[in-house]
Amino acid sequence: MYSSELIKGTLKTIVLSLLAKRGRMYGYEITQCVKEETDGKIQLTEGALYPLLHRLEAEGLLETEKENIGKRVRKYYRLTESGNAEASSLVAEFQAFSKTINDLLHPFLLKPSYYA
Amino acid sequence: MYSSELIKGTLKTIVLSLLAKRGRMYGYEITQCVKEETDGKIQLTEGALYPLLHRLEAEGLLETEKENIGKRVRKYYRLTESGNAEASSLVAEFQAFSKTINDLLHPFLLKPSYYA
DNA sequence: TTTGATACATAAGAAACTGATGTATATTTG
DNA sequence: CAAATATACATCAGTTTCTTATGTATCAAA
Numbered sequence: 001m002y003s004s005e006l007i008k009g010t011l012k013t014i015v016l017s018l019l020a021k022r023g024r025m026y027g028y029e030i031t032q033c034v035k036e037e038t039d040g041k042i043q044l045t046e047g048a049l050y051p052l053l054h055r056l057e058a059e060g061l062l063e064t065e066k067e068n069i070g071k072r073v074r075k076y077y078r079l080t081e082s083g084n085a086e087a088s089s090l091v092a093e094f095q096a097f098s099k100t101i102n103d104l105l106h107p108f109l110l111k112p113s114y115y116a
Numbered sequence: 117m118y119s120s121e122l123i124k125g126t127l128k129t130i131v132l133s134l135l136a137k138r139g140r141m142y143g144y145e146i147t148q149c150v151k152e153e154t155d156g157k158i159q160l161t162e163g164a165l166y167p168l169l170h171r172l173e174a175e176g177l178l179e180t181e182k183e184n185i186g187k188r189v190r191k192y193y194r195l196t197e198s199g200n201a202e203a204s205s206l207v208a209e210f211q212a213f214s215k216t217i218n219d220l221l222h223p224f225l226l227k228p229s230y231y232a
Numbered sequence: 233t234t235t236g237a238t239a240c241a242t243a244a245g246a247a248a249c250t251g252a253t254g255t256a257t258a259t260t261t262g
Numbered sequence: 263c264a265a266a267t268a269t270a271c272a273t274c275a276g277t278t279t280c281t282t283a284t285g286t287a288t289c290a291a292a
Contacts, residue, residue, distance in 0.1 A: 101130070
């Protein structure tokens with residue numbers, strides 16, 4: 001499990017890029033998907049995720065549609081056009097940032113072969 | 117310039133690893149060094165840095181010594197033993213995290229050759 | 233039927249940063 | 263030489279965002 005500080009810094013990037021990848025997801029599904037795909041190393045809490053989804057919707061980056069599942073209502077989110085642009089932008093930023101940090105920490109770095 | 121959220125998430129990592137690399141630095145020097153080495157893409161603010169240095173010292177990760185430069189007092193920081201361990205640990209965590217995120221965002225990723 | 237999973241939401245408190253302000257010395261520049 | 267800029271520390275009100283807990287409700291499984 002990674003520190004919450006690291007996760008905080010990329011929470012928006014994770015959520016938006018996941019939606020870009022999968023098209024349409026609901027909140028609970030996002031938490032489960034991230035947990036599974038990272039082998040439990042990243043676990044989003046609902047208290048952090050739901051308010052974020054609401055903020056992103058308010059900012060016009062996400063759209064929602066409700067769907068009835070039995071007697072329950074499930075809320076699906078998908079990217080708007082600007083949400084899609086933002087997702088790409090955040091992913092590119094993370095990659096550049098990651099490289100910058102690695103350069104900065106250079107003497108600490110393990111050999112590139114490690115990442116192969 | 118990277119988003120403050122990304123920087124926040126790695127601020128401690130940056131500061132501790134820089135001290136591990138250079139042995140001994142004072143606050144202002146850290147801001148300038150990070151700015152130069154990242155071509156201005158990461159600019160630490162003093163309002164974020166000084167309180168962090170104080171916290172890290174209080175946690176026993178850093179030690180200080182004051183030095184008189186003319187009539188001014190300069191405060192040098194260096195890692196304690198546990199600070200050194202923490203630096204290594206945070207760098208390793210960042211690298212693993214970075215890989216995890218890249219895997220998660222996979223369809224967005226540029227080819228590994230990009231990073232060579 | 234009770235436990236755990238699914239699925240949403242909110243809110244008090246905590247943590248950390250932003251941006252401003254303050255103090256003071258040193259250097260550079262017009 | 264006066265003013266502006268750089269060096270160098272520090273603090274703080276306000277903001278943002280997360281943590282942790284709580285709340286509601288349905289559904290499946292034991």
